[in-house]
Amino acid sequence: xxxxxxxxxxxAAAAGTAQAGDFTANIAVTNNYVWRGLxxxxxxxxxxxxxxxxxxxxxxxxxxxxxxxxxxDDVYSYEHDVYFGLSGGDDLAWDVGYLYFNYDDDADFDFxxxxxxxxFSNYTVGLNVLAHTEADEPMGRDxxxxxAYWVYGDAAFEVREGLELGLHVGYHDGDFVEDFNGVxxxxxxxxxxxxxxxxxxxxxxxxxxxxxxxDPLGNDDxxxxxxxxxxxxx
Numbered sequence: 001x002x003x004x005x006x007x008x009x010x011x012a013a014a015a016g017t018a019q020a021g022d023f024t025a026n027i028a029v030t031n032n033y034v035w036r037g038l039x040x041x042x043x044x045x046x047x048x049x050x051x052x053x054x055x056x057x058x059x060x061x062x063x064x065x066x067x068x069x070x071x072x073d074d075v076y077s078y079e080h081d082v083y084f085g086l087s088g089g090d091d092l093a094w095d096v097g098y099l100y101f102n103y104d105d106d107a108d109f110d111f112x113x114x115x116x117x118x119x120f121s122n123y124t125v126g127l128n129v130l131a132h133t134e135a136d137e138p139m140g141r142d143x144x145x146x147x148a149y150w151v152y153g154d155a156a157f158e159v160r161e162g163l164e165l166g167l168h169v170g171y172h173d174g175d176f177v178e179d180f181n182g183v184x185x186x187x188x189x190x191x192x193x194x195x196x197x198x199x200x201x202x203x204x205x206x207x208x209x210x211x212x213x214x215d216p217l218g219n220d221d222x223x224x225x226x227x228x229x230x231x232x233x234x
Contacts, residue, residue, distance in 0.1 A: 051063055094119075112132050126152050162196050200227050
């Protein structure tokens with residue numbers, strides 16, 4: 001089943017019980033779509049948006065889309081995600097779920113992850129694990145559950161009223177990471193951000209070695225990212 005079909009079925013199911021939950025939407029623009037330390041748009045701008053539905057029980061479902069580009073002549077033009085999960089907790093909050101990444105039909109690289117996170121006070125730690133991918137056949141590889149993972153830690157602090165400082169560090173590992181992103185099969189990534197009234201300014205980087213002068217992505221570079229986003233109740 002393609003990502004689009006997943007999204008339509010999930011949102012249709014949510015709409016059928018909308019009186020028991022809440023719909024929200026989000027939209028954002030950014031000068032660079034950076035995902036786990038790596039550009040997904042060849043360091044160009046992106047327009048992004050999504051819709052979420054949440055139930056008072058903690059169950060939620062959503063979909064999100066962005067333009068992407070990995071090389072001048074590649075077959076990628078969009079990323080369309082769909083996800084669902086369950087969250088809860090008070091002092092110690094938790095979140096578990098399933099996330100599917102869908103790309104253009106010719107890309108043959110859709111994949112899914114199982115994820116979980118724990119949050120306490122200003123701190124969050126999380127883990128995403130590769131669940132399955134359609135890249136097995138065209139890549140001539142046999143990916144299995146757990147063949148790639150991403151572990152991360154975040155911290156957020158209000159440094160003054162309305163101004164939030166964010167700190168992030170992550171580690172990505174596995175053969176699928178190398179095949180999908182064109183970087184070594186393991187790397188660290190990090191970021192520091194300031195956010196206020198929907199505007200976020202961030203500095204991000206990785207420990208990826210210099211891939212050479214012909215690399216169009218520059219994933220070994222320090223990046224300065226600015227974005228603006230808005231949330232809406234529907």
